[in-house]
Structures are given as C-alpha cells and as structure tokens.
Amino acid sequence: MSSLATKLTARFQWASSPLIVSAPMRVMAGPALAVAVSRAGGLGFIGPTIKTNEMLAVLKEASALTRKSTNLALPASKNLPVGVGFQLWSDDLETATQAVEKYKPCVVWLYAPKDVKDLDTWSRRFRDVSSETQIWVQVGTLAEVRALLKAAQPPDAIVIQGSEAGGHGRASDGLGLFSLLPEAVDLVAGRIPLLAAGGIADARGASAALCLGASGVVLGTRFLASTEAKINPGYQREIIRADDGAVSTTRTLLYNHLRGVTGWPKEYSPRGVINRSFIEHQAGTSFDELKKRHDELVRLGEKAWGPDGRTATYAGASVGLVRNVKDAGDIVREIQEGVRRMLRHEEGAKL
Ligand SMILES: Cc1cc2nc3c(=O)[nH]c(=O)nc-3n(C[C@H](O)[C@H](O)[C@H](O)COP(=O)(O)O)c2cc1C
Numbered sequence: 001m002s003s004l005a006t007k008l009t010a011r012f013q014w015a016s017s018p019l020i021v022s023a024p025m026r027v028m029a030g031p032a033l034a035v036a037v038s039r040a041g042g043l044g045f046i047g048p049t050i051k052t053n054e055m056l057a058v059l060k061e062a063s064a065l066t067r068k069s070t071n072l073a074l075p076a077s078k079n080l081p082v083g084v085g086f087q088l089w090s091d092d093l094e095t096a097t098q099a100v101e102k103y104k105p106c107v108v109w110l111y112a113p114k115d116v117k118d119l120d121t122w123s124r125r126f127r128d129v130s131s132e133t134q135i136w137v138q139v140g141t142l143a144e145v146r147a148l149l150k151a152a153q154p155p156d157a158i159v160i161q162g163s164e165a166g167g168h169g170r171a172s173d174g175l176g177l178f179s180l181l182p183e184a185v186d187l188v189a190g191r192i193p194l195l196a197a198g199g200i201a202d203a204r205g206a207s208a209a210l211c212l213g214a215s216g217v218v219l220g221t222r223f224l225a226s227t228e229a230k231i232n233p234g235y236q237r238e239i240i241r242a243d244d245g246a247v248s249t250t251r252t253l254l255y256n257h258l259r260g261v262t263g264w265p266k267e268y269s270p271r272g273v274i275n276r277s278f279i280e281h282q283a284g285t286s287f288d289e290l291k292k293r294h295d296e297l298v299r300l301g302e303k304a305w306g307p308d309g310r311t312a313t314y315a316g317a318s319v320g321l322v323r324n325v326k327d328a329g330d331i332v333r334e335i336q337e338g339v340r341r342m343l344r345h346e347e348g349a350k351l
Helices: 003-010 031-039 052-067 093-103 117-129 142-149 177-188 203-211 233-241 254-258 276-282 287-298 317-321 328-350
Strands: 019-022 043-046 080-087 105-111 134-139 157-161 167-170 194-197 216-219 249-251 268-273
Touching (some): 003 216, 019 328, 031 043, 031 328, 043 052, 052 093, 080 093, 093 105, 093 117, 105 117, 117 134, 134 142, 142 157, 142 177, 157 177, 177 194, 203 216, 216 328, 254 268, 254 276, 254 287, 276 287
Parallel strands (some): 019 043, 019 216, 080 105, 105 134, 134 157, 157 194, 194 216
Antiparallel strands (some): 167 268, 249 268
C-alpha cells in the first residue's frame, strides 16, 4: 500500500486496508448499508436524501445504529463513523450544514455542483462547523481534477469516477477508469489521495485500481445487491439478472424524465439497465405515451423493473459481475481478503 493510502485509511480508526467504500447512492444507500460497511472495516456512505431536510432523521438513525451493541461494534468516535453524500445542484446548503454540524459524519462527499465554485462554498461551511469532517469530491474528468488542485478549499480526497459507473456520471466527456485514473494520479502527484469508482465489483477490479494508484476503492452497483440496500426486490433481481453491461446498460436522461426528475446540470447523465421504455423510445414512441405506460407499471410495484419493466434501474457497466445478494459486511471482507491475496501473490512473483 502507498503511504497516501495508509494515511487515508488511518483517519478512520475502525477501517482496515485496503479501504473499501460503499458509494452514497441516493435513496438506496441508507443508514443500514452504510453502518454495515463501516462495521466490517470499510467506509459506508449514506446517499443524498430526496429533500435535504430528511438528512437529519437519517443521520439520527445512523447514529443510533452505530451504538447498537454487536460483536463487531464500532469504536466510540467523535465523528459518526459513516460518510454522507450531497448533490450540490439540488441540495440546500443551510440545511445540509445543520445536519453536518449536529452529527459530524466522518466524511462529506460532494457531487454535481452547478458551478465549480460552489464546491469551495460548501467545503468552507462544513469545515467551519465540523473541523474533523473530511471533504471528498467526486469527479469524472481531468479538467475537474485540475480545478480542485487550484481550489481555495481543496478536498481531502478526490473520487475519480470512470465512465463505467452506475448512476449519474459525465454525459459526454467521461473516460474508462483504466485510462483516467493513472493520468489523474500523475496530475495530482501525491498531493491528495485518490479513490477509484466505476466498474469495480470484486477483488480483481479493486486490486487493479489500487495498482493504478488509487488509495481506496468505491463500489456502488455491487452494494445494490446487498441485504442492507434500500432497494425494491424487483430492482435488486434485475441487478442480479442483467449481464454484459456494454449491451444491457446505457447512459440516458430518459428514465430521469419518466420519473419527473429534471434539473441535473447538463454535464451529467445516468447509466442504468435498458428496459422497455428505452427500447420503445428508440423505436420512436412519443414521450407522453412512454410516460403513461411507465406510470401505469410503477403502480404495480416490483413489475416496474426487469426486461419488461419500464422504470429507472440505475446500475454500472459491471452489473454482469454481480450475481448474488450478500450481506454488505461479507462483500467488504471478501474484497479485502481477495485483494490482500492477489497483491501478496504479485509481490511474491516479483521476488
Ligand atoms: C443507483 C446508484 C445511485 C447513485 N447515486 C449517487 C448519488 O446520489 N451521488 C453520488 O455522488 N453518486 C451516486 N452514484 C454514483 C456512485 O457514487 C459511484 O460513482 C458509482 O456507483 C461507482 O460505479 P459502480 O456503480 O460501477 O460501482 C450512484 C450510483 C448508483 C449505482
């Protein structure tokens, strides 16, 4: 492990190396998932809530969960041993600051500002109210990394998101993690630790990202298939069923619009599993008709997901590597053990 990686992991007294992080997936990553990941020696994130004022209740729940006695209890910590994600273009800074001040999550993860300068404003406010809270920013381009290096409030770590990632990512200027990450590592030149996100679903991907220079790895899609994810069973079944992400997933704003979500900055577009809505959209069916069919099926619950489903099934290009539902703690431990085995093996091979 690099010294940057060792230092980063050491900031989280419960975490072990290599640092495995569960992504702040809006709605799907709630307190149960985040706490389970941290409890297993990783770093769990709670995703942005639909309305920012819901975050106070969510953090209260996370705080109560971390205090629950179990044989793998988290150490008493000044900071909440989970991170929290905010989506800058839609979240409210005042309300978010109150939540951070009250619960002091160990990390705040910032994403998707309307203007890059907003990152400075948000970072300064959080640092003012909770000096121990780290600021991480997720980006998908080298231009954003360059801007962060010059920022008035540089982040404590940068998450480099490859175009393989599930959920929102760069709409048109994204790049696969294998090329993007090492170039970002060269650019940053040891000044700030980088984490890798996008397409990592097991120990092989995690080992590769660490070899490319990441100080930790972030997984989203893999944790959608965890016992603790807050996900409809129909959605989770589709994550297990879908394979060949090149064919079965795409980036499109269609599903956002069908769900009535608008306002994302134009640089972003989400990756998800293709279903009937997208196929019929490509065949020329009008949006109004697609919306009618979407809303009718959503009323039926689980049927809204699957090959014959019609609603958003956000997932990454690695969806074909996710074949079973597991406890989040087991996912963390298996990846950590696998990475240790693989990297030890490589080390041995060199000698
Ligand atoms: C269902 C889903 C929802 C997501 N929501 C968010 C979000 O609210 N904020 C954010 O910064 N990233 C979000 N992401 C992106 C993750 O932060 C991360 O970049 C991605 O999951 C990594 O790629 P992977 O899915 O291939 O592991 C989401 C990802 C997924 C799959």
